[in-house]
Amino acid sequence: MxxxxxxxxxxxxxxxxxxxxxxxxxxxxxLTAGVxxxxxxATVSAAPSTIVIGNFxxxxxxxxxxxxxxxxxxxxxxRLINNGxxxxxxxxxxxxxxxxxxxxDAVPAANKxxxxxxxxxxxxxxxxxxxxxxxxxxxxxxxxxxxxTGQAFFDKSSYKYFWRITPADDVKGYAxxxxxxxxxxTRAAAIFGNDAGSQSDVPTLLKAWKKLGGKMVDNVKxxxxxxxxxxxxxxxxxxxxxxxxxxxDPQTAGTFLSELQQLKGLIPVLGTEITLQSPWLKAVTGxxxxxxxxxxxxxxxxxxxTAGASWTTFDKALLxxxxxxxxxxxxxxxxxxxxxYDGVTIMALAMLSAKSTDRxxxxxxxxxxxxxxxxxxxxxxxxQGKAALAKGERIQYVGAGxxxxxxxxxxxxGAFEAAVQANGNVKxxxxxxxxxxxxxxx
Amino acid sequence: MNLYVLSLGFGLITASILAIAxxxxxxxxxxxxxxNLAYGDVMTGCAFxxxxxxxxxxxxxxxxxAGAGTGALAxxxxxxxxxxxxxxxxxxxxxxxxVTISVSLALQNGLQxxxxxxFFSLALPRPSSYTFLGMIFTSQQLVIIGLAVVxxxxxxxxxxxTKLGRAMRATAADPELARSCGIATDRVIxxxxxxxxxxxxxxxxxxxxxxxxxxxxxGGQFLIPIIAAAVLGGVGHPYGAMIGAVVIGISAExxxxxxxxxxxxxxxxxxxxxxxxxxxxxxxxxxATQKEVVA
Numbered sequence: 148m149x150x151x152x153x154x155x156x157x158x159x160x161x162x163x164x165x166x167x168x169x170x171x172x173x174x175x176x177x178l179t180a181g182v183x184x185x186x187x188x189a190t191v192s193a194a195p196s197t198i199v200i201g202n203f204x205x206x207x208x209x210x211x212x213x214x215x216x217x218x219x220x221x222x223x224x225x226r227l228i229n230n231g232x233x234x235x236x237x238x239x240x241x242x243x244x245x246x247x248x249x250x251x252d253a254v255p256a257a258n259k260x261x262x263x264x265x266x267x268x269x270x271x272x273x274x275x276x277x278x279x280x281x282x283x284x285x286x287x288x289x290x291x292x293x294x295x296t297g298q299a300f301f302d303k304s305s306y307k308y309f310w311r312i313t314p315a316d317d318v319k320g321y322a323x324x325x326x327x328x329x330x331x332x333t334r335a336a337a338i339f340g341n342d343a344g345s346q347s348d349v350p351t352l353l354k355a356w357k358k359l360g361g362k363m364v365d366n367v368k369x370x371x372x373x374x375x376x377x378x379x380x381x382x383x384x385x386x387x388x389x390x391x392x393x394x395x396d397p398q399t400a401g402t403f404l405s406e407l408q409q410l411k412g413l414i415p416v417l418g419t420e421i422t423l424q425s426p427w428l429k430a431v432t433g434x435x436x437x438x439x440x441x442x443x444x445x446x447x448x449x450x451x452x453t454a455g456a457s458w459t460t461f462d463k464a465l466l467x468x469x470x471x472x473x474x475x476x477x478x479x480x481x482x483x484x485x486x487x488y489d490g491v492t493i494m495a496l497a498m499l500s501a502k503s504t505d506r507x508x509x510x511x512x513x514x515x516x517x518x519x520x521x522x523x524x525x526x527x528x529x530x531q532g533k534a535a536l537a538k539g540e541r542i543q544y545v546g547a548g549x550x551x552x553x554x555x556x557x558x559x560x561g562a563f564e565a566a567v568q569a570n571g572n573v574k575x576x577x578x579x580x581x582x583x584x585x586x587x588x589x
Numbered sequence: 590m591n592l593y594v595l596s597l598g599f600g601l602i603t604a605s606i607l608a609i610a611x612x613x614x615x616x617x618x619x620x621x622x623x624x625n626l627a628y629g630d631v632m633t634g635c636a637f638x639x640x641x642x643x644x645x646x647x648x649x650x651x652x653x654x655a656g657a658g659t660g661a662l663a664x665x666x667x668x669x670x671x672x673x674x675x676x677x678x679x680x681x682x683x684x685x686x687x688v689t690i691s692v693s694l695a696l697q698n699g700l701q702x703x704x705x706x707x708f709f710s711l712a713l714p715r716p717s718s719y720t721f722l723g724m725i726f727t728s729q730q731l732v733i734i735g736l737a738v739v740x741x742x743x744x745x746x747x748x749x750x751t752k753l754g755r756a757m758r759a760t761a762a763d764p765e766l767a768r769s770c771g772i773a774t775d776r777v778i779x780x781x782x783x784x785x786x787x788x789x790x791x792x793x794x795x796x797x798x799x800x801x802x803x804x805x806x807x808g809g810q811f812l813i814p815i816i817a818a819a820v821l822g823g824v825g826h827p828y829g830a831m832i833g834a835v836v837i838g839i840s841a842e843x844x845x846x847x848x849x850x851x852x853x854x855x856x857x858x859x860x861x862x863x864x865x866x867x868x869x870x871x872x873x874x875x876x877a878t879q880k881e882v883v884a
Contacts, residue, residue, distance in 0.1 A: 341851050369850055369851075373853065374602075375602060375603050377595075377596075377602075378596045378842045381596075381599075385592070401710070401800065402802070405802075409716070430708035430802035431802070433710030436715070
């Protein structure tokens with residue numbers, strides 16, 4: 148399962164040679180200038196041609212698994228768009244652009260993509276690996292992008308062409324606090340890894356928990372992968388928490404929770420989606436046992452319904468795309484694959500709404516086809532949306548990943564679901580709605 | 590009970606694993622003058638052997654024996670077939686360090702390829718817990734502490750009262766002179782690798798027991814504290830490594846209690862730096878000075 152990647156694990160500058168940096172900068176400057184001169188910013192050819200949806204993500208390198216997950220969302224969306232007659236006479240196609248998960252490679256890749264694809268309609272990505280380096284370039288070139296980075300840096304984004312329908316990393320803090328409140332806890336301990344990714348959840352968790360009337364009795368930054376955490380556990384237990392909020396890596400979690408179990412017995416643990424990922428499950432189940440895992444550990448993950456009209460349409464199209472997507476069923480419940488599918492569908496509907504494939508023009512219609520409103524027709528597929536728009540109706544697209552509600556910064560956090568591990572399966576036990584999160588963030 | 594007192598007790602478990610590992614590490618360095626940076630990965634390999642033994646229904650003592658045996662054979666083999674050819678060609682210490690790093694990476698990646706990048710736990714029954722002076726220990730942790738005590742006593746007895754131990758000390762002090770005095774230094778070196786490997790394997794299984802979930806990188810991550818304990822005690826000196834392990838293990842736990850868990854490693858290594866500033870050769874000086882590991 149590839150629910151959440153270490154999207155915050157941006158490694159800018161870690162391994163770049165000076166030569167590569169210099170080359171990247173030269174290419175960036177030269178190609179960006181060329182792009183602006185050639186395209187005047189954003190126009191897609193008026194003659195019927197195939198509109199390219201760039202799959203701008205790592206397809207090689209350490210995060211090579213990201214790319215296929217993206218293609219698995221793009222291909223079924225394009226299939227449905229093309230089967231539905233395309234957009235204003237244009238067919239769509241998914242084209243891969245490999246960022247290699249490295250800004251040094253991603254910057255020239257972005258510039259090359261923009262410069263050499265006059266029919267580029269928009270993109271999926273970039274990921275956290277390359278977003279900080281490439282979002283400004285893409286925004287300047289007026290390329291609508293449905294990013295899959297969770298970086299909190301983009302929470303207050305002013306980039307016009309930036310759209311995010313995957314939850315930002317720090318939104319998890321709100322979801323954790325809301326679920327703990329719902330479960331009736333009032334005293335909690337925050338046990339998070341001392342890495343930047345885990346710590347990005349903590350400020351919003353503290354803020355939300357306080358706002359909900361809870362008391363954070365302990366807040367610990369754990370040094371990762373130590374051979375023992377007994378002292379930290381004793382300190383935590385002295386504060387008498389009812390629940391532990393956590394995001395720590397699997398090995399640390401295994402050691403920490405097994406020692407907690409040995410010392411005084413487990414207490415409920417409420418973790419982020421990493422808690423439901425297979426490496427975490429394997430490490431912690433091995434350490435504390437299956438029954439303790441089911442009884443004490445709950446994870447919060449982005450809401451990814453595997454039911455409903457929109458998901459059913461997505462699922463059918465996904466399974467029909469097996470010539471482009473190997474083993475398509477593996478992506479059927481992947482929330483990221485669903486949001487990539489939604490991203491392409493939204494771009495197509497926005498083009499229809501704006502009656503233009505010009506990127507700068509249709510970008511302004513993205514909100515119009517997603518936000519709710521009185522008198523709007525709710526649509527759950529491209530075909531429904533196209534038909535409604537053709538009748539002159541205003542639409543609200545509800546995606547495979549659920550309803551979309553962009554804020555001023557073009558972020559749509561969505562809902563979260565609480566799940567436990569039961570007999571080798573993830574069992575959903577409840578939900579925190581997007582509205583509850585939105586109310587807490589105000 | 591007071592948290593600081595509890596921390597002392599908790600530190601003993603980490604110190605015990607560190608002691609077993611760092612004594613093996615430093616003993617081998619003292620006799621052979623090879624800084625074996627693949628040591629942590631041999632530990633991991635032994636943990637995987639223990640994993641396979643327990644998965645096949647083996648008990649903890651069987652897993653420990655298998656781990657120690659594998660460590661001994663692997664270390665002996667590494668020396669005979671990888672390191673010795675380089676030593677015979679006159680490869681200097683820096684070159685040997687590069688060779689051991691290469692072996693470390695090969696072992697780590699080989700283990701990852703063989704076992705996949707996931708987590709493993711020894712398949713042993715859940716341990717019972719015992720309260721002692723307000724501190725709670727599991728039966729497995731008591732085994733780890735007991736193993737450390739036995740291993741330290743064994744090493745002490747070997748070095749103090751046996752012919753082999755005396756030969757090891759003589760070889761560590763001056764190999765040329767030892768050879769001139771009729772000591773079969775090649776055999777002594779073989780014995781040092783076997784003994785060091787057995788301690789390495791035992792430490793690997795103890796580490797896997799203690800962390801409960803381990804990966805192909807677990808031993809490699811533990812190498813820095815092992816080296817720190819060895820350096821603190823005076824590289825090449827087994828008794829120094831024992832003291833170094835206790836200082837590093839307990840100071841890490843105490844700093845978590847007194848300051849913050851975030852500073853756990855920071856404080857332990859600051860202590861190392863301060864001690865080395867005052868006494869660059871470590872607590873026990875002679876071997877480190879002879880090996881020219883200090884100016």
